Amino acid sequence: MGSSKIIRTIAQKLFPFIMLFGFYLISNGHLSPGGGFQGGVVLGTAIILLALSHGIEQTEKIFKSRWLNMLEKLGILTLIFLGFLGIFFGYSFLGNFLPLGRPGQITSGGLMLPFNIAIGIKVAAGVSAIFYALIKYRGEI
Amino acid sequence: MSIHIPILIIILPLLAAFLVLLTRKYKIVLAAVSIITSIVFTLTLSSRVLSNDKITYHLGGWRGPLGVSLVIDGLGFFFSLIALGLGLLVIIYSIPEKRYSRTYYFLLLVSLSSMIGVIYTADIFNMYVFYELLSLAVYLLIAYPKTGVTLRASFSYLIMGGVGLSFFLLGVGFLYAMTGTLDIFHIAERLPAAFNSSMQMVIMSFVLIATGMGIKIAVFPLHGWLPDAHSMAPSPVSALLSGVTVKIGIYCLIRVVYTAFSAEMFFLINSHNILMVLGVVSLLFGASMALAQKDLKRLLAYSTINQLGVVLIGLGIGTEMGLTGALFHVLNHAIMKSTLFFCAGIMITETGTREVKGLSGFGRQQPAITFAFIVASLGMIGIPPVNGFASKWLICLAAVEAGYTILVVIILVASAISAAYYFRVIQVLFSNPPEQNHIPAHEEGQVIHKGNLFRVLPIYILAAGCLLLGIVPALGISLAKPAVSLLLSYVVP
Numbered sequence: 349m350g351s352s353k354i355i356r357t358i359a360q361k362l363f364p365f366i367m368l369f370g371f372y373l374i375s376n377g378h379l380s381p382g383g384g385f386q387g388g389v390v391l392g393t394a395i396i397l398l399a400l401s402h403g404i405e406q407t408e409k410i411f412k413s414r415w416l417n418m419l420e421k422l423g424i425l426t427l428i429f430l431g432f433l434g435i436f437f438g439y440s441f442l443g444n445f446l447p448l449g450r451p452g453q454i455t456s457g458g459l460m461l462p463f464n465i466a467i468g469i470k471v472a473a474g475v476s477a478i479f480y481a482l483i484k485y486r487g488e489i
Numbered sequence: 490m491s492i493h494i495p496i497l498i499i500i501l502p503l504l505a506a507f508l509v510l511l512t513r514k515y516k517i518v519l520a521a522v523s524i525i526t527s528i529v530f531t532l533t534l535s536s537r538v539l540s541n542d543k544i545t546y547h548l549g550g551w552r553g554p555l556g557v558s559l560v561i562d563g564l565g566f567f568f569s570l571i572a573l574g575l576g577l578l579v580i581i582y583s584i585p586e587k588r589y590s591r592t593y594y595f596l597l598l599v600s601l602s603s604m605i606g607v608i609y610t611a612d613i614f615n616m617y618v619f620y621e622l623l624s625l626a627v628y629l630l631i632a633y634p635k636t637g638v639t640l641r642a643s644f645s646y647l648i649m650g651g652v653g654l655s656f657f658l659l660g661v662g663f664l665y666a667m668t669g670t671l672d673i674f675h676i677a678e679r680l681p682a683a684f685n686s687s688m689q690m691v692i693m694s695f696v697l698i699a700t701g702m703g704i705k706i707a708v709f710p711l712h713g714w715l716p717d718a719h720s721m722a723p724s725p726v727s728a729l730l731s732g733v734t735v736k737i738g739i740y741c742l743i744r745v746v747y748t749a750f751s752a753e754m755f756f757l758i759n760s761h762n763i764l765m766v767l768g769v770v771s772l773l774f775g776a777s778m779a780l781a782q783k784d785l786k787r788l789l790a791y792s793t794i795n796q797l798g799v800v801l802i803g804l805g806i807g808t809e810m811g812l813t814g815a816l817f818h819v820l821n822h823a824i825m826k827s828t829l830f831f832c833a834g835i836m837i838t839e840t841g842t843r844e845v846k847g848l849s850g851f852g853r854q855q856p857a858i859t860f861a862f863i864v865a866s867l868g869m870i871g872i873p874p875v876n877g878f879a880s881k882w883l884i885c886l887a888a889v890e891a892g893y894t895i896l897v898v899i900i901l902v903a904s905a906i907s908a909a910y911y912f913r914v915i916q917v918l919f920s921n922p923p924e925q926n927h928i929p930a931h932e933e934g935q936v937i938h939k940g941n942l943f944r945v946l947p948i949y950i951l952a953a954g955c956l957l958l959g960i961v962p963a964l965g966i967s968l969a970k971p972a973v974s975l976l977l978s979y980v981v982p
Contacts, residue, residue, distance in 0.1 A: 421510050428504050434549070441496040442549040 351401045359401035366394040374468035378457030384464035388471025395476040404483050413480045416473040423470025430462055494534060495546040495559040498527045498569070499605045506598035509591050516591045517584055520598055524577045527605070531569055538566040541971050545611075553611065554670035560611040563971025567816060568740045569608045570968070571823050575732045576601040578947040579725045582831055585941045586723075593633060600626035600729070607737050613661050613749065614671045616741065617654065620705075624650045627734055631722040642717035649714040653704030657741075660697030663690055664749065676749045691750070695760060698745050705738035708801065709771035712794050716778075719790035724834025727786060728827035731793045736819055739800060747976045765805030769899055772798025776906040784843050785833050788910060789826065792869060795907060796822045799900060803884040806891050812976055814883030816969040821868065821876040821958060828865035828951040832858055835944060845914055852918035858945065859918050861952035866911035868955050871904045876955050879962035 351359075374387030399407040434443035442459075449456040505523030509516045534544060544561040552558070561569075580597060583589050599622065606619035628650070632643035661671070667683040667690055668676050684691045700711070707715040719730050746760060775794030782788040800822070803815025835858055840847050852859040868877035881900060888896040958965045 421507055424507050425504075428500060428507070431500070435493050440547060440550050441493060441500065444549070 351403075356401050359397050363394055363398060366397065367391060370394065370468070370472070374464050375454065375461065377464040378460035379452065379454070384467025385471050387464070388468040389475055391468065391472035392475025392479070395472070396479050399476075399479065399483070404480065408480070411476065413477060416477045416480070420470050420473035420477060423466050423468075423473065426466040427463065427470070430459065430466065434459075491533075492546065494530050495544060495561055495609055496548065498530045499559075499602055499609060501527050501530075502598045502602035502605070506595050506602065509594050509598065513591065516594045517580070520580050520594045521577065523598065524573060524580060524601065528570075528573045528577065531566070531573060534561060534566065538563055539967075539971055541974060553672035554675040557610065557612040557615050558672070559609040560674075561609055563973075563975045564740070564743065565608045567820070567968055567972045568736065569605050571736060571820055572601065572604045572608065572733045575729065575823055575827055576604075578827065578831075578950065579729045581943055582728070582834075582947045583725045584943040586725075589633075589723075593630070596626045596630045596633075597729075600630065600734075604733065604737055608740055611673050612671050613664065613673050613676065613745070616744075617658050617661055620657070620737070620741065621654055623734070623737065624654065627726075627730065630726045631718050631730075633723060633726065638717075639721045642714075642721040646714040646718040649704055649711075653701045653711075655701070656697045656704070657701030660694040660701065663694035663697065667691065667694070673744065673749050680749065695746075695750055699742065699760070699763065702738050702742045702745075703767065706735055706742065706797055706801075707771070707794055708767045708797070709774045709794070712771065712774075715794060716787055716790045719793060720784060720786035724786075724830055724837070727789075727833075728830035731790065731830060732823040732827035735793065735797060736823060739797070739804075739819060743804065743976070761805045761807045763805075764801050765893070765896070768798045768801030768803075768805055769896065770798070771795070772802065772899065772903045774798075776903040776910075780906055780910045782910070783845055785836065785845050785848065785914065786830070786843060788845065788914070789829050789833060792829075792907060792910070793822075793826060795903060796826070796869065798903070799881060799884060802896055802900070803880075803887065806884070806887045806893065806896075808887050808891055809973060809977055810883055810890065811887035812973045813966060813969055814880050814887055816972055817883060817962070817965050818877075818880035820965050820969070821880050821955075824951050824954050824958070825865040825868045825875075825877060828861055828948060828955065829869070831944075831948045831951070832862040832865070835948075836862075845917055848914070848917050849920045852915075858948060861948045862918070863915055864952045864955050866915065868959065870908045870911055874956065874959050876958035876962065876965065879959060879965070 370387045370390035372387070373382035373390055374384055377383030377387065395407065395411050398411075431442045434445055435441055437443070437445035439445055444458040446458045446462075447455075448458050455461070501523045505519050509519050512519065537544060538561060541563065546559040547553075548557045548559065550556075576597070580594070583593070583597070603619045603623040603626065607616055607623060610616050610619060628643050628647045631646060632639050664676055664680075665671055667687065668679040670676060670679065680691065704711045704714075715735075719727050722730060746764075750760070771794050775791050775796075775798060779788050779791035779795060782791060796818070800815050800818050803811045803818060805811075835855070836848055836851055837843055839855070840851055842848075864875055868875035871878045871881040881904070885897045885900055888894065888900075
């Protein structure tokens with residue numbers, strides 16, 4: 349995939365800002381519009397943008413598909429583990445065991461912040477892994 | 490810890506599913522252990538459930554109507570036991586096949602855990618989500634061999650199933666618009682008031698949900714996906730599909746029709762007549778289509794449509810005996826049909842062909858498997874010492890008592906037709922093989938040693954179950970009893 353130098357440079361410069369926006373959406377999911385899924389998709393599109401502009405081989409050197417697959421499973425396992433923690437702390441499954449804090453603060457959602465982070469990791473890794481698979485196995489089957 | 494059992498039954502297979510993806514060696518152990526643990530957990534609840542107790546668990550500590558809660562009652566217990574038991578046998582049956590990688594076990598565990606989720610949840614939207622998860626896993630399981638026919642079968646099921654679940658979701662949306670809650674038990678409380686003000690909306694939501702579930706159960710005009718999907722899937726998956734997955738559709742129908750649309754509404758909108766008519770049509774259609782099939786697994790798939798018609802007739806009659814018969818037939822059909830599909834898997838492996846004609850001589854090579862096949866097919870027809878007879882007998886009795894004598898005639902005619910197609914297979918099994926050396930080629934391209942214990946053990950267990958439930962039907966009926974009394978308590982307030 350040979351993109352022009354302009355596209356490659358712009359994509360490279362945009363990449364950190366898109367990532368930052370993704371992290372913002374994930375971490376503020378319980379306070380403002382956004383959340384784990386939306387932020388995760390934004391993170392995933394950042395990787396897809398790199399893959400489109402720089403070619404899949406270049407991108408795979410940094411974001412290895414093995415690691416992405418591993419992260420995806422890790423995300424869901426974290427989610428289930430957090431659910432179990434609710435049982436261990438004496439509440440029910442998925443019960444909130446963290447302090448609630450003052451409304452409006454970043455720590456005010458209790459368990460929602462770790463949930464959103466786990467979901468965000470899973471979705472980001474999942475979206476980019478799906479994109480890798482679509483590119484790599486194009487034309488097969 | 491004991492109060493957390495309902496969620497543990499669902500979450501352990503799900504946790505194991507994702508752990509299976511991380512390991513290569515222990516995938517089977519992990520899958521089997523998680524399912525066995527779930528079965529043990531379910532059985533610990535049996536004494537409370539069988540004494541008509543209701544176990545409720547609030548997820549995250551949020552009570553209904555706001556939160557999602559899990560409810561285990563007689564009906565849920567009955568269906569979850571079928572799902573988990575057959576799921577374990579399917580996993581055991583899959584062990585010798587080396588081609589099944591960890592993805593296969595992952596999908597199997599996800600589908601099993603979401604089945605239990607559908608059964609236990611009391612939140613109707615959550616039911617939709619779990620059902621969609623179950624369907625996604627099943628689409629992938631059907632397409633697992635990645636050949637052209639399986640992909641096509643899976644894709645047509647994907648389209649049909651997607652449409653069906655969209656109908657279900659739309660019906661749920663109507664219910665939510667009318668009652669303002671998604672909890673089934675709260676919907677049941679608020680729906681009579683909604684029925685008085687806007688009757689059309691209630692009928693509309695019932696029609697949408699019944700149509701959506703009708704696609705999943707494959708009643709006659711909506712059955713298009715079933716013969717392909719059930720016959721092209723790998724044999725253990727076929728057993729799971731025919732034995733359990735369609736039963737989940739029946740469970741949803743029962744749960745929504747009897748619990749949410751309670752009591753008078755069930756008879757006001759004549760939904761019992763609708764179920765009965767659909768049952769009769771798919772009974773006759775399934776039987777006559779199975780008669781025309783040359784492919785063994787396709788024949789079994791059409792036979793599923795036939796037997797589900799019997800279940801729908803029992804549900805439509807709606808008396809105590811009819812419901813007992815219908816639920817007992819659900820259990821019986823799950824056992825018999827998975828026996829048949831397991832046997833069919835071995836037959837196709839050994840003879841190298843899917844055609845009924847090609848099975849000649851198999852009965853002499855492997856008498857034990859053939860015996861199990863004959864036992865299960867006698868049950869399908871409804872011949873006394875086997876379990877299928879008991880449930881069909883109950884449904885016929887209920888039909889006579891309720892004054893629908895014509896239904897008995899129809900069920901008997903369909904049984905005669907199914908006798909015709911099953912006896913044709915049995916006759917071929919014992920005929921002399923033609924003199925030629927055909928190379929055994931497996932349906933997935935691999936020959937499995939015929940004495941493999943893991944292959945035959947599930948078949949023996951299930952065939953023994955057929956005979957046991959046929960000789961002592963009280964066992965199965967006592968299991969279905971709490972469910973029936975629960976359903977009747979909704980009908981007669």
